[in-house]
Amino acid sequence: MSFASVEFVIFFAALLALWYSFGGRLQRGLLLLANMVFYSSAGLRGLAYMLLTALATYASARAIDGIYGRSDAEIAARKSELSKDERKALKAAAKASAKRVLVLCLILDIGILAAVKYSRMFIKSVPAWLGAPLAVSFYTFMAVAYLVDVYWKRFPAEKDIVRFLTFISFFPQMVQGPISRYGDLSATLFERHGFDAASFRAGLLRALWGYSKKLIIADRLAPLIRTVSGSPAQYRGAYVLILVAAYAVQLYADFTGGIDITIGISRMLGIRVTENFRRPYFSKSTAEYWRRWHITMGSWFRDYVFYPLYTSKAVSGMSRKLREAGHPAAAQRISMWLCTMLVWALTGLWHGASMNFVVWGLGNGLIIMISQELAPAYKAFHARFSGLSGNTAYKAFCCLRTAFLMSALNALDVYPGSGNALAQLLSVFRAGNWSEAFTAAAGSLGLAPHDWAAVALGTAAMLCFSLAERKRGLFDAAAEKPLLSYAVGTALALAVLVFGAYGIGFDASQFIYNQF
Amino acid sequence: MTAKLTKILIKTAVFLALLSLCTGLLMPKYVESLEEGSFIAEYYREEVPHDVLFVGDCEAYGNFSPAAIWQRSGISSFVRGSAQQLIPQTYWLAAEMLERETPKLLVVNVLAMTEPEQTNEAYNRMTVDGMRLSKYKIGAALASMTEEESLSSYLVPLLRFHSRWSELSSEDFRYLFGKPLVSHSGYLLETGVKPAENVPKGRPLGDYSFSGKNLEYLGRIADLCEEKGVRLLLVKAPTVYPYWYPQWDENVKSFAAERGVDYINLLELSDEIGLDMMTDTYDAGLHLNVSGAEKLSFWFADMLKERYGLEGHAGDPAYEAAWAEKLGRYEAAKAAGYAAQGAAEAAPAGQPAGGKI
Numbered sequence: 069m070s071f072a073s074v075e076f077v078i079f080f081a082a083l084l085a086l087w088y089s090f091g092g093r094l095q096r097g098l099l100l101l102a103n104m105v106f107y108s109s110a111g112l113r114g115l116a117y118m119l120l121t122a123l124a125t126y127a128s129a130r131a132i133d134g135i136y137g138r139s140d141a142e143i144a145a146r147k148s149e150l151s152k153d154e155r156k157a158l159k160a161a162a163k164a165s166a167k168r169v170l171v172l173c174l175i176l177d178i179g180i181l182a183a184v185k186y187s188r189m190f191i192k193s194v195p196a197w198l199g200a201p202l203a204v205s206f207y208t209f210m211a212v213a214y215l216v217d218v219y220w221k222r223f224p225a226e227k228d229i230v231r232f233l234t235f236i237s238f239f240p241q242m243v244q245g246p247i248s249r250y251g252d253l254s255a256t257l258f259e260r261h262g263f264d265a266a267s268f269r270a271g272l273l274r275a276l277w278g279y280s281k282k283l284i285i286a287d288r289l290a291p292l293i294r295t296v297s298g299s300p301a302q303y304r305g306a307y308v309l310i311l312v313a314a315y316a317v318q319l320y321a322d323f324t325g326g327i328d329i330t331i332g333i334s335r336m337l338g339i340r341v342t343e344n345f346r347r348p349y350f351s352k353s354t355a356e357y358w359r360r361w362h363i364t365m366g367s368w369f370r371d372y373v374f375y376p377l378y379t380s381k382a383v384s385g386m387s388r389k390l391r392e393a394g395h396p397a398a399a400q401r402i403s404m405w406l407c408t409m410l411v412w413a414l415t416g417l418w419h420g421a422s423m424n425f426v427v428w429g430l431g432n433g434l435i436i437m438i439s440q441e442l443a444p445a446y447k448a449f450h451a452r453f454s455g456l457s458g459n460t461a462y463k464a465f466c467c468l469r470t471a472f473l474m475s476a477l478n479a480l481d482v483y484p485g486s487g488n489a490l491a492q493l494l495s496v497f498r499a500g501n502w503s504e505a506f507t508a509a510a511g512s513l514g515l516a517p518h519d520w521a522a523v524a525l526g527t528a529a530m531l532c533f534s535l536a537e538r539k540r541g542l543f544d545a546a547a548e549k550p551l552l553s554y555a556v557g558t559a560l561a562l563a564v565l566v567f568g569a570y571g572i573g574f575d576a577s578q579f580i581y582n583q584f
Numbered sequence: 585m586t587a588k589l590t591k592i593l594i595k596t597a598v599f600l601a602l603l604s605l606c607t608g609l610l611m612p613k614y615v616e617s618l619e620e621g622s623f624i625a626e627y628y629r630e631e632v633p634h635d636v637l638f639v640g641d642c643e644a645y646g647n648f649s650p651a652a653i654w655q656r657s658g659i660s661s662f663v664r665g666s667a668q669q670l671i672p673q674t675y676w677l678a679a680e681m682l683e684r685e686t687p688k689l690l691v692v693n694v695l696a697m698t699e700p701e702q703t704n705e706a707y708n709r710m711t712v713d714g715m716r717l718s719k720y721k722i723g724a725a726l727a728s729m730t731e732e733e734s735l736s737s738y739l740v741p742l743l744r745f746h747s748r749w750s751e752l753s754s755e756d757f758r759y760l761f762g763k764p765l766v767s768h769s770g771y772l773l774e775t776g777v778k779p780a781e782n783v784p785k786g787r788p789l790g791d792y793s794f795s796g797k798n799l800e801y802l803g804r805i806a807d808l809c810e811e812k813g814v815r816l817l818l819v820k821a822p823t824v825y826p827y828w829y830p831q832w833d834e835n836v837k838s839f840a841a842e843r844g845v846d847y848i849n850l851l852e853l854s855d856e857i858g859l860d861m862m863t864d865t866y867d868a869g870l871h872l873n874v875s876g877a878e879k880l881s882f883w884f885a886d887m888l889k890e891r892y893g894l895e896g897h898a899g900d901p902a903y904e905a906a907w908a909e910k911l912g913r914y915e916a917a918k919a920a921g922y923a924a925q926g927a928a929e930a931a932p933a934g935q936p937a938g939g940k941i
Contacts, residue, residue, distance in 0.1 A: 074736040074743070565742055565746055572744065
């Protein structure tokens, strides 16, 4: 059930009607039921995989909690008779037991993810039952984060299985994330929600804004992306630059639009979902970009892969040996490089089961590492030209440079084969077909002039919105004024219905991140 | 609470008004081109009841002229035809009409029995979009939708026609709030002549049977007529293309005999009707022109009186008034058609009528 379908609108309207009925007493079971209905609309096989991951994670977290609980109880009961070392030993034994449970469950959770998502990288004809279920990457990461947090004693394991399943399968996140943490989402997920008109309006406006981005801009650009990337031999040089720019807009509109819908509809239910974007194309460096784009994924890799790896015995031991051998600079750098590249290779792999994505991930890691290595040079440059860092034109240049770099790397996402993608990108530097490409773009690349007009107006609206949003939350501000929010909401709804690229004649794509 | 509810109602009403304005603007108007798309909805503008209702595909709206039938006999009739109207659609249209009125005779053209599925979404739209929202419309849509279609687009047509924003023409604005009648009681008046020369004979088919779905719905039409006390007459219009296979004719005869309903293959009566396919068709034998349609309709009017004992309404002021207006439009359109045709024939070869050099 796609967000952009009539079925979903009916499903959500029915849920809303029940949600705020009977004083909200139905909410607990209702949300889990809605999650199951939504998820099973994508197939019962997927539901089985999701439930397997969820139940294993729930049971393992309870087991870890139980181990810690019993250990703490024993220490408390024998406090007077145990020495400090004995208490330490008991705690260490409990930790070791908990770790065994953790590792077993991680093997299962990640094993399922690997089997359903990556087996096609190694097996030619994957049986149908091994196909990737809806949002498998998202809910697996949520489950892993939850389990590790319980192991790290950040919070106790959830005892109520209804609440846990509601968290793991929360349907607004089952399309393209974000990867919510239990600690963040549970704050509002389980409480009883009364109807708050202003919050409801803010959520509705945000969801409509998301639909506008997805249907008016992202899906309208889809034919151009397909046309140009589908015939790489025909469309080289300047065409590739057009593709890179168009895909940058499409990916942003598609992904942020989907997240706007997720956050918007959650808010209409009174539930707060973590933000996943903070105007990423206004980033002045790649590292900053990744702190603003798909924030929950970046922070997940940082917290659950990078830090544990960087502080692991193996990496620390390697650093120590290098330091002892008289290479202190290398000791710091090599462990950092190694961890960074590994994390980015995994980030790429998370996006898709192909070498393209691995190369894309490594490309990102490489740019970030080079930036880090050049940091002293930047510092010296800015010390020499001290006024530059505050200069608006220079800031704009940095933003454009970062946006271009990231968008160029994303070409790996649209061309089959990383070699092919890189060859296409390199062809831009030898392009002699600027006039031909821009003339063709006006009419023969899958987009008619009226499509361009819709995309241009939509993109301008997104840009203006991003600039205006820097100072205050526009949805909340509009929601404070009922008449204004009604007018904006009506305009957005009609704009989506009329100018949206959907229905017969449009090959509306799924949300792009849905494939990840 | 009341003030709050009033505000919600006003806001909902304004939104729905804007939505219907957008829908009205973006829906195809079917006035200056593809007029056939208007025919189904024009039934709702009929005032007087009808003695005879015709339903079916283009052979219904292109060959039977209710104005000519009235002129000849004072019998009131209407054709609810549409291009490529499938038999299931015919059933739902007939069911809707028989809910509103009880004619003496329902005439169903049977050419569509040979069409198992819809081949083009546009035909479905021209039939189903013209129906008012009801169980009949939903039934017609569900029974005929192609794979790419969805019921929601029939309930909210904006979902289908929204993309027309980039191709709006002056016609869309001109007929935003009201459309003139395009048909003549459901009849498409054409005055041109294109002889039916060298009509190809049908090539042998592997299977001459009708689809189970079509037979089921034709059976439902027969049941409906029985239930409503309306006589059912199946006809095959007397146009020569597409080829009407004898095996198909036998299939219809078998059905008619089994269900005890009448069937007339008008192709076999062309001479008796007086049709000349060198002069009475405007598209080489697919449909009759007005000359042919009037010959057929006169014959049909006589047959209605003789065979079914139908009586005309001449002298009834309500009928007279309604039909006087219709006849006025009909004759004017006919004269205009002939005039345009004359101008076209007088124009030099390759030069469109009224064209400027």
